[in-house]
Amino acid sequence: MSKFLISLATYNERENLPLITKEIFEYAPDADILVVDDNSPDGTGDWVAEQQQTEPRLKLLRRAGKLGLGTATLAAMKYAVNNGYDFLLNMDADLSHPPKYLPAIRAKAEEGIDVVIGSRYVKGGGVEGWARHRQFMSKGINFYAKLFLGLKTKDNSGAYRCYRTLLLKQLDEKSIVSKGYSFQEEVLFRLNKLGATFAEVPIIFVDRRFGSSKINKKEVVAALWLLFRIGIFGR
Ligand SMILES: Nc1nc2c(ncn2[C@@H]2O[C@H](COP(=O)(O)OP(=O)(O)OP(=O)(O)O)[C@@H](O)[C@H]2O)c(=O)[nH]1
Numbered sequence: 001m002s003k004f005l006i007s008l009a010t011y012n013e014r015e016n017l018p019l020i021t022k023e024i025f026e027y028a029p030d031a032d033i034l035v036v037d038d039n040s041p042d043g044t045g046d047w048v049a050e051q052q053q054t055e056p057r058l059k060l061l062r063r064a065g066k067l068g069l070g071t072a073t074l075a076a077m078k079y080a081v082n083n084g085y086d087f088l089l090n091m092d093a094d095l096s097h098p099p100k101y102l103p104a105i106r107a108k109a110e111e112g113i114d115v116v117i118g119s120r121y122v123k124g125g126g127v128e129g130w131a132r133h134r135q136f137m138s139k140g141i142n143f144y145a146k147l148f149l150g151l152k153t154k155d156n157s158g159a160y161r162c163y164r165t166l167l168l169k170q171l172d173e174k175s176i177v178s179k180g181y182s183f184q185e186e187v188l189f190r191l192n193k194l195g196a197t198f199a200e201v202p203i204i205f206v207d208r209r210f211g212s213s214k215i216n217k218k219e220v221v222a223a224l225w226l227l228f229r230i231g232i233f234g235r
């Protein structure tokens with residue numbers, strides 16, 4: 001059986017973690033969960049440390065401060081490679097990525113696909129609870145990414161993904177310039193260049209129930225600028 005790691009980047013997700021970790025273990029009892037926490041003021045990291053006393057499948061990486069979702073995911077990728085996992089499956093910690101899709105995503109990965117995307121924009125997928133402007137923004141960013149990065153996949157901005165670690169090993173970490181949200185698109189671009197195979201499995205994304213959004217205008221503008229730069233200049 002393959003060794004599976006599920007990663008959750010967290011910044012103030014203390015309310016969501018008990019629910020999401022419980023549900024993940026229901027759908028993937030043999031997997032380990034790695035929480036990459038950026039010293040969340042709400043005590044997310046402390047909660048994980050406490051749970052670890054009785055739950056050996058729970059791993060924790062604590063970073064000094066809010067260093068961005070991109071570098072948090074990169075840290076999870078490194079952890080997966082260094083600890084002999086065959087696959088790394090990443091999800092948001094805020095319950096927007098329902099764990100019930102884990103078996104379908106995983107099955108595709110085990111069939112031999114290098115990158116399996118939990119996708120809102122293929123048949124059967126969708127978004128629940130987002131205002132019009134938020135849906136428009138997400139579709140716009142995906143169109144923009146396709147235009148500049150030449151990606152064939154439909155959902156390039158979502159973080160619900162399974163990566164084969166053999167491919168992650170080949171990623172040149174230093175070539176990745178995104179620290180924040182554009183990381184999602186950039187990593188697909190880099191893996192595509194390495195010859196990875198891709199598949200999309202439909203998911204219905206649901207808006208976060210607890211806590212607040214970490215996206216702000218500054219991060220969006222930075223992401224758009226970076227994707228343009230990467231697409232046009234390769235860096
Ligand atoms: N470790 C770490 N995690 C982060 C950081 N920024 C966001 N996250 C986590 O990344 C995941 C996605 O962030 P969200 O704020 O939910 O982004 P989103 O889903 O696009 O937007 P909303 O759900 O509307 O807030 C969540 O689990 C966050 O806690 C960060 O700087 N460091």
Ligand SMILES: [Mg+2]
Binds near residue numbers: 092094096208
């Ligand atoms: Mg979210």
